[in-house]
Amino acid sequence: MNNLLILLFFLKVNVNKNIKMNKKLLFTGLVSLALALFGVLITIIPVVGKFSLVFNLIAFSLGLWLTIFPFKQSTGKVFAVIILFISLSAATFGIWSNFIQDKSPQKVDWQKVDQKLDGKVKDDRPKGDSLNKQMDDLEKSLGN
């Protein structure tokens, strides 16, 4: 989506009477559109990372800003590069989390878990009559 906005920006620049038609910029815009389509393909695959989402939101906001406000061509180019970089980061994360990240089941190191939390955890079971009452209730429910 953000890449599409970049394309709109370039088209906007290109159709502006005061700025001469720039084929390089139009080409960048088309590449951007291709990236946008790639981004869509990545997003429709179920696992999309939170990072990917955050990156895309930032890129989208910048893209929207870029499209609405009349930047100079050079300023626009800088923004466009930033947005493309962010979008590519999002796509890279998407690829990593979908295809590269090791999702095979791993054995949990329970000793490590225990050591990490053992000092914090206390036995806060009820005491005295309160415990007896709860145990009576458990005894009654046993086998029922």
Place this chain on the structure above:
Amino acid sequence: MKKSVLFLVLCLTGIISMSQTKYSLKESKIMFFSKAALEDIQAVNKSSIGLVDATSKDFVVKVTIKSFVFDKALMQEHFNENYMESDKFPTAVFKGKIEGNFDAAKDDSYPVKMNGKLDIHGVVKDRVIPVTIVVKNGIITFSSEFKLALADHGIKIPKMVTQNIAEVVDVKVEGTLEPYVKKP
């Protein structure tokens, strides 16, 4: 006369110990581990209460949800408020029968299965959980490892945090049993 009294006392003690079939949790530890792309979440609970009847093989265990301790306070808050709704569902209960033999009076390692109904987050599911009971020098310990699918108990994970919380978490339970007597 003294010998007769002593004999009577010994007989009564023997009868009492033979009739001891119920065991309660002396101590227990429930740990869970969630492995997701962005973070690992782990928690420990030492506040379960439970009873096992060695004769009928019935058991019941009750876990206080708010007693799970996390390494980050915010995780614990989210766990209680957003996922487990621990004010609404304060306890988890596992109740059923032990399948397989174990003799509390004989030192050995007994692999058994605990077949019962597991009630978490107000959703009851039939579960068969493998447990190893070890009797050594009169002390009964048990341990078990199993997996738990959050969706099975109606625990919903928002899409925004699917990279932070595993859909299936690993659980380890261990503890010690003692003959059940009411505490003064």
